[in-house]
Amino acid sequence: MIKMVPQPIVDLKTGQVVIEEWLCRPIGQSVQEYFSTSDVETLWEREAACIQQALKQESTVPKAINITLSSLPYFLETSWEWEGALEITEWGPRQYDIFRLLPIIIPKIKERGMQIWVDDITPSSWLQWKFQKMDGYKISLADFKDECMVERFINEIIKRHKPIILEWIDQENLVRKARGWGINLGQGLIFEKNLKFANTY
Helix, strand or coil, rough: EEEEEEEEEEEECCCEEEEEEEEEECCCCCHHHHHHCCHHHHHHHHHHHHHHHHHHHHCCEEEEEEHHHHHHHHHCCCCCCCEEEEEEECCCCHHHHHHHHHHHHHHHHHHHEEEEECCCCHHHHHHHCCCCCCCCEEEHHHHHCCCHHHHHHHHHHCCHHHHHHHHEECCCCHHHHHHHCCCEECCCCHHHCCCCCCCCC
């Protein structure tokens, strides 16, 4: 059994929820246990179950649904599509051969009308993704030791002229900082507590 938990992604200028990321939460075991499998086929079966559950959820805004890099070829064999984004997560087996296939995979996903984002971009993973035709990037504040590091990295990604979502915003001052860094989308605990976040910044 699994349940799906929505996390709002908010426009930091207006305070409005513009998309919801639907997170898979297994019942009776941890997320790590659920997604730690010995082979990619089993991993895909579990991810597919989560995607199907997410598609059943009612939402008034577009959806972002997670997938691992190794499951992208399996996803292409389905006819699934939705308004929103397919988000490539940082966990799962490292299938480096799939990076060579991304120039083929990404357009096929976009043909279904979906965007494709990459989750938890860091300086160490940036070179792998820098020249892929992604629609957006997610940066987690939890991955950085200080604000100077994250600001320098954000300045590098901004050069791609694509949307950036800053994750782990749990304090109001981080909303102001994110906007000062040139980021207009945010995700984090502060928005989960108040889905209609007031534009007082």
